Amino acid sequence: MRKWFAVLALVGLLGASSTLAQSCLASAKANGLTVGTSPDYPPFESLDKDNKIIGFDVDLINAIAGELGLKVSVIGQSFDGLIPALLSKKIDVIAAGLTITEERKKSVDFTRPYISGPNVIITRKETSGISKLEDLAGKKVAVQIGSAQEKIASGVKGAQVKSYNLYTDAALAVNTRQADALIVHRFVGRAFLKQYPDLKIVAELNQVDTGLALRKDCGDLRQAIDAAIEKLEQNGKMDELATKWFK
Structure with missing residues (x-):
């Protein structure tokens, strides 16, 4: 009799363990x-006139969700709080024009890259003498807190790094002469140039890859998203989104 109780107890434990260990993909479904x-x-993400979050990443994640049959909720918060929110399971995915770096790979997993391009240096049109990274020595360089560009600026000996909660504030600082230069992804830089005609791109820096970030224990969800991204690349949808937001 006790043997049967032991078997039933083991089955119960396995069932509980299976429930607790529900896969990230199953949970998302x-x-x-x-x-x-x-x-x-x-153009990766911004607020429209109605304070609705729009952008390439929003369209991309909705397209991915469509392929996987998932409902999506997109929430906005400060950039430097995104990875902590992911690790504490407050969110499932980061879609924020996130540069794939070796440092970030230590704490999160990335999908396959969906955008590649260089970082750039932006100054006011009246500014001279800045044409490469080393020229930022002695200059006030605007970046976003926690960004890959902040790390680049911090590596320039003599640069005065000014970190802002919002990249929009960093761009405004250059436009209003509170900072001398801005380091940002080229696609984002082009968007800021449309907003601030007195700014210009003066140098292209390193090529970077951009991806979605997930927790390391969500390999099944990452694989499903990777497959969806690949399908969007093959069926032309990715090109449509790139044309819509980046051209």
């Missing part, structure tokens, strides 16, 4: 996908 972003990085 059951509860929807919560996506975190920082809507101050056009």
Whole structure:
């Protein structure tokens, strides 16, 4: 009799363990996908006149969700809080024009890259003498807190790094002469140039890859998203989104 009780107890434990260890993909299918972003990085993500989050990343994650049959909720917050929110399971995915770096790979997993391009240096049109990274020595360089560009600026000996919560504030600082230069992804830089005609791109820097970030224990969800991205690349949808937001 005790043997049967032991078997039943083991089955019960296995069932409980299976419930607790529900895969990230199964959880997303059951509860929807919560996506975190920082809507101050056009054209990847920004706020429209109605304070609705829009941008390439929003369209991309919705297209991915369509392929996987998932409901999506996109929430905005500060950029430097995105990875902590992911690790504490407040969100399932980061879609924020996130540069794939070796440092970030230590704490999160990335999908396959969906955008590649260089970082650039932006100054006011009246500014001279800046044509490469080393020329930022002695200059006030605007970046966003926690960004890959902040790390680049911090590596320039003598640069005065000014970090802002929002990249839109960093761009405004250059436009209003509170900073001398801005380091940002080229696609984002082009968006800021449309907003501030007195700014210009003076140098292209390193090529970077951009991806979505997930927790390391969500390999099944990452694989599903990777497959969806690949399909969007093959069926032309990715090109449509790139044309819409980046051209």
